[in-house]
Amino acid sequence: MPSFTRPERLKSRKAISSLFRGGHSFVAYPLRVVWKESSPYLAAMSRVQVLISVPKRNFKTAVARNRLKRQIREAYRLQKQEFYDKIEASDLNISLMVSYIAKEALPYAEIEAGVRKLIRKFPGDKVKLG
């Protein structure tokens, strides 16, 4: 049963700032991903830790931002098993940030497609080789 509990969320301020300094990134419209191999301390909690963000610049009210975050979170929650299998196959522990970069609020179907694209595009074992 797909879930999304506290250990799977990226909350450490330190980990987030290090993600900004030296993370790999790619775009899966309408989403942008920044990711990095996580520290052993975080890895002990969960193999993958995710942070979802929606910029205030594009969505002024908190209500609009909250809804988009919830939709992204739901899409990730329902599809994350596929992502976990892929990560496990390449034997990685990662933390990643998902930002919503579209200027307008898109329907849920498009967000869901974006998350699917995100999982497909993730480099995975190529990184391990390199």
Added chain:
RNA sequence: ACCGCAGACCGCUCUGCCGCCUUUCGGGGAGGAAAGUCCGGACAACACAGAGCACCGCACCGUCUAACUGGCGGAGUUCUUUCGCUUUGGCGGAAGGGCAUAGAAAGUGUCGCAGAAAAUAACUUCCCGUUGGAAUUGAGGCAAGGUGGGUUCACCCGCCUUCGUUGAGGUUACAGCAGGUAAAGGUGAAAACGUGUGGUAAGAGCGCACGAUCCCGGCUGGUAACAGUUGGGAGGGAUAAACCUUGCGGGUUGAAAUGCCAUGUACACCUUGUUUGGCUGCCGUAGUUCUGAUUUUUCAGAUCUAUGGUGGGUGAAUACUCGGCUCGCGUAGUCUCGGCUUCGGUUGGGAGCAAGGGGGGUAGGCAGCGCAGAUUCCAACAACUGUUGGAACCAGAUAAAUGGCAGAGGUUCCAGCUCGUCCCAGACGAUAUGGAAUACAGAAUCCGGCUUAUAGGUCUGCGGUUUUU
């Protein structure tokens, strides 16, 4: 019934699947504004003799309140609408809105355009005085002529006349000087009280009558602001959302406040210890010695040594029923230099070590933080605001939960098949079906307000229009 205005209130519902946060494991889980962060408090830390200055805020009165730049009620003033009266200037009533509503009579500053002038009153005008020349008038004098009288003439006196001369003075306008005046100047939002009359050189609250305004006092009404009335006095433009003055209030910083917590890293500095203790009960294991049993092997007991477990005690000090969790769960007790020495030690310094204190860094946790309370409702008692009892409300996240998807219904609007009623080219009501809309907006320590945003709906009051009785 519809429309408009004002006030108060509500702020879509249900089902399925999959989730999230919290929990005492039963449950519980966004708002009227959770928003803006504009006021006021609670609470916390730091500061704090007293007074003054500076700075900031507030400013009609009463009342409510923990408090407020808040609520409610009132006063004054001003504007709008409307009605009535009217001497056409206004006056009075009703409804509603605005007021940063202390002081402009302490001082300083400022006052666009227009206007002579925007504040010691200057200019024009008007008026008195004086000077100058001009015009006009002109008493009188002189001269000449005429004439009357006195008279011989001379001369004297008088009268009249002159484009004659002289001429004090008057009048008029002009110019200069020295004053008086603020009535006139028509512009402006505003012009130094208004109207009348007296007065004056001309004028003026300069005097008087009536009226308006302001200040001080008395009386009446009102808790008060204030209103009415009365006596005396005053002439003073506006602006304090210019400085300022007066009165009152304010210590500063805000939950990123503040308090607490263990581990790990490096360690300035300070204090203490390194003089004491290292012992011992019980149990297990191995060994030494002795005693007894025994032919020996071996067994039992005692003693000593080593070691392990578990208690007690000692020890400078922390804790073990520790701590939020994990790890961890005891440790320093030495060296060196000098003095004394009965050679056993003792005493002083230094280094090291140990424990505690301690400042700073990193990333966290707990408390603050909510079954709480200046809360709301009801009842009783006491009495004008309290007490007692009962009930209601009951989120607690922290890169931040309270949701996602699908479906059904509700409400409103538009289109519309059909049906019904009536005063039947229409209006109203019901309604299959289709379409659209369903707002503003997300807690972050907590309360009391204010402000702003808001689809749609409900109720109350007032006004207008229409219909029926």
